[in-house]
Amino acid sequence: MTVQLPIEALVDPVCGLVRELVPVRHEGMPDRYVAYTAEVADSRRFGVWPSDRVALGTTFGDPEGARIAAIAEAVERYCGNYVPAGLRRASAKELAAAGERHLGPADLPFYADWQFEQPGFPFAPFTEDLQILWTWGEEDGASGCWVPASFVYLNWRQGTRCGEPRLNHLNYAGIATGQGLADAKLRALLEIVERDALNLWWGLGGPARGIRPESVPGLAADLAGSRLRCHLVEMPNEFGVPAVAALVWDPELRIAAAGFAARFDPAEAATKAVLEAVHTWVFTQGLTTADGWVFRAIEAGILGRGLYLDFRADRRYLDDAGPRFERVRDLGAHVQVWLDHRLHPLMRRFSEPAELVDVAAIPSGSEAELYARLAEGGHRVVTVDLTTPDIAETPLRVARVAVSGLIPNAPAAFPYLGYPRWTEAALRRGWRDRPVTPDTFTFAPPPHM
Structure with missing residues (x-):
């Protein structure tokens, strides 16, 4: 009889896929924002298997959920980077x-x-x-x-x-x-579904109706203790799944950070999008100084050199991005170019929708409807x-x-x-x-x- 191991068995300082789970706090975070970093074992010791060395899990007000999310992300990158032998040509x-x-x-x-x-x-x-x-x-x-x-x-x-x-x-x-x-x-x-909705809404400049943040149950409490201003919009899609885009704006650091989510429950989608936006805000702070943690990670070999633009104290990254952003070759560089204030007028896509509704006005979706529409x-x-x-x-x-x-x-x-x-x-x-x-x-x- 096979005995299934608990998820926590993956965490061990010597033999674990995850060597350690470390809580993360930054100045200005919402009080209920919980983040854990997973320090991940180096799978390259087994061959050409470059899984991520760091994973992150976040929640609002649920430390155990954040721990599990960090382990799950580590597992996703570990398995996703393992390429088995015998592929068909x-x-x-x-x-x-x-x-x-x-x-x-x-x-x-x-x-x-x-x-x-x-x-x-x-x-x-x-x-x-x-x-x-x-x-x-x-x-x-x-x-x-x-x-x-x-x-x-x-x-x-x-x-x-x-x-x-x-x-x-x-x-x-x-x-x-x-x-x-x-x-x-x-x-x-x-x-x-979320990424497809995002691509079409953003890339085509399509309209989206706004969602009043105060109508999302618990969201005001989740953001309490921070200076972040929040905007929400519903991204159109034809699959009956609520897809939400969130923007948080830090007026002190002048950082715009977005998050996106698709869930069957619209309030859950909105909360998850905001959670992701807060993480984006935290990450972006590592790009604001020449010795920020992102650039230190590049020097340490944890992040790839060439995936980010060279640091600019003046933040004028559009001068380096290329006319069609052809030098922005990694998702991490997206938030780097957004440090340039010349992109900030695009925040109106989030903050100035044609109409505003309460989150309760957005119909819930279902798995059956999603598959039927696909x-x-x-x-x-x-x-x-x-x-x-x-x-x-x-x-x-x-x-x-x-x-x-x-x-x-x-x-x-x-x-x-x-x-x-x-x-x-x-x-x-x-x-x-x-x-x-x-x-x-x-x-x-x-x-x-």
């Missing part, structure tokens, strides 16, 4: 000829033709003839399905894989840890179980979910503009009366990482 055309289901170029049309023509653009077209590596997943309503491995695993371009065709940036959207695979899958799927839209949902055998001895599971047609988030330099959904959604929602072009797209990122 084939072209999409070969899979189709063999009658094998797969997510091919029509399902994942990453980049537009004009992007490949830009000097120094690092990605290759995903074509039917291209030989790539694939991994096996389970498709809803069907049997198995092949998914491009570069879209499944984190930090894919390592070791011998540096010679593989580079189709996409690291895929941030759709990976999650849960209490069992079904829970992990649902969390990952909601993240994909099916109606012709979106294929494929799940890959990434749980490693050691983590499988605990209740935790890690799922990667890929959904055809929905747009993942990416650094400002590499937006996935090959998706027809940009134009289809813009026309259907009345945000455009003609196809989306580079001249009508918002390349400036939101203040979020």
